[in-house]
Amino acid sequence: xxxxxxxxxxxxxxxxxxxxxxxxxxxxxxxxxxxxxxxxxxxxxxxxxxxxxxxxxxxxxxxxxxxxxxxxxxxxxxxxxxxxxxxxxxxxxxxxxxxxxxxxxxxxxxxxxxxxxxxxxxxxxxxxxxxxxxxxxxxxxxxxxxxxxxxxxxxxxxxxxxxxxxxxxxxxxxxxxxxxxxxxxxxxxxxxxxxxxxxxxxxxxxxxxxxxxxxxxxxxxxxxxxxxxxxxxxxxxxxxxxxxxxxxxxxxxxxxxxxxxxxxxxxxxxxxxxxxxxxxxxxxxxxxxxxxxxxxxxxxxxxxxxxxxxxxxxxxxxxxxxxxxxxxxxxxxxxxxxxxxxxxxxxxxxxxxxx
Numbered sequence: 001x002x003x004x005x006x007x008x009x010x011x012x013x014x015x016x017x018x019x020x021x022x023x024x025x026x027x028x029x030x031x032x033x034x035x036x037x038x039x040x041x042x043x044x045x046x047x048x049x050x051x052x053x054x055x056x057x058x059x060x061x062x063x064x065x066x067x068x069x070x071x072x073x074x075x076x077x078x079x080x081x082x083x084x085x086x087x088x089x090x091x092x093x094x095x096x097x098x099x100x101x102x103x104x105x106x107x108x109x110x111x112x113x114x115x116x117x118x119x120x121x122x123x124x125x126x127x128x129x130x131x132x133x134x135x136x137x138x139x140x141x142x143x144x145x146x147x148x149x150x151x152x153x154x155x156x157x158x159x160x161x162x163x164x165x166x167x168x169x170x171x172x173x174x175x176x177x178x179x180x181x182x183x184x185x186x187x188x189x190x191x192x193x194x195x196x197x198x199x200x201x202x203x204x205x206x207x208x209x210x211x212x213x214x215x216x217x218x219x220x221x222x223x224x225x226x227x228x229x230x231x232x233x234x235x236x237x238x239x240x241x242x243x244x245x246x247x248x249x250x251x252x253x254x255x256x257x258x259x260x261x262x263x264x265x266x267x268x269x270x271x272x273x274x275x276x277x278x279x280x281x282x283x284x285x286x287x288x289x290x291x292x293x294x295x296x297x298x299x300x301x302x303x304x305x306x307x308x309x310x311x312x313x314x315x316x317x318x319x320x321x322x323x324x325x326x327x328x329x330x331x332x333x334x335x336x337x338x339x340x341x342x343x344x345x346x347x348x349x350x351x352x353x354x355x
Contacts, residue, residue, distance in 0.1 A: 017106030
């Protein structure tokens with residue numbers, strides 16, 4: 001393939017969310033995959049780093065961050081208040097991008113914001129659209145839709161925009177949790193990822209602290225009943241036809257699957273998961289059904305619980321921009337399914353182009 005026929009991939013990473021560092025790690029993996037010997041024949045990559053203040057850096061500096069030329073925490077907030085014109089795209093050369101590959105985890109990325117912005121460029125992008133991204137990011141809306149479809153989930157309660165300084169509000173909430181859920185419970189911000197802002201609550205005395213922690217990230221809070229479960233995950237790729245990966249299981253030594261456990265500890269990853277073939281088939285069917293329900297396509301990772309005592313399948317959540325770090329399950333699932341990381345990123349571009 002001659003150089004003029006190469007597709008230019010616009011890789012966007014970083015962002016001003018609490019998953020900034022995870023996004024950089026994911027982008028490094030994807031950048032390397034596009035620059036493999038086989039993919040260099042098909043693609044060029046133009047990188048776009050967004051720092052923690054929301055400022056976009058030019059492609060040269062962005063690539064330096066990915067290859068270790070500069071540290072991302074050394075990029076400073078721009079002095080924008082004295083500028084006559086404020087435009088985050090000033091100086092950003094994006095016209096020759098053929099396909100966008102956003103890897104912004106969390107706020108302003110996984111919630112559909114970046115997808116809405118990129119739509120104005122009239123260029124295809126890797127991943128799903130605005131609606132699917134927004135619904136997949138908001139745990140409360142996601143679970144509400146799953147409930148309407150009678151998809152199996154753990155018992156949960158919703159706590160939205162309430163004043164924790166109000167004694168009556170606190171009393172009513174604690175009573176509601178005690179009445180409807182069994183301890184332990186998990187308290188989660190509705191819009192967050194990588195288990196950030198989540199607490200495992202073992203008794204009544206720990207509830208308020210956990211709610212305050214979650215509300216620092218999102219005023220909408222989800223409270224779920226904690227069960228003895230196995231962590232099961234399934235990858236999805238495709239558009240009109242969704243394909244499922246092998247099923248994987250994460251075994252961990254910590255009390256629960258928190259941020260440190262996901263990214264800093266050596267967990268045991270088992271692919272394919274050691275589960276009955278009928279359960280595997282059901283998990284794949286529910287994974288596709290849940291993605292269709294939220295208009296999620298392109299690529300995603302669907303997370304499940306498998307209750308240890310009953311082998312009951314429980315749908316947990318869908319991640320519309322799953323991690324691509326060295327510890328991330330999504331690329332591992334597809335490697336076990338016959339697509340190594342170089343093939344996977346190329347396949348995702350083909351899907352975005354409907355090839």
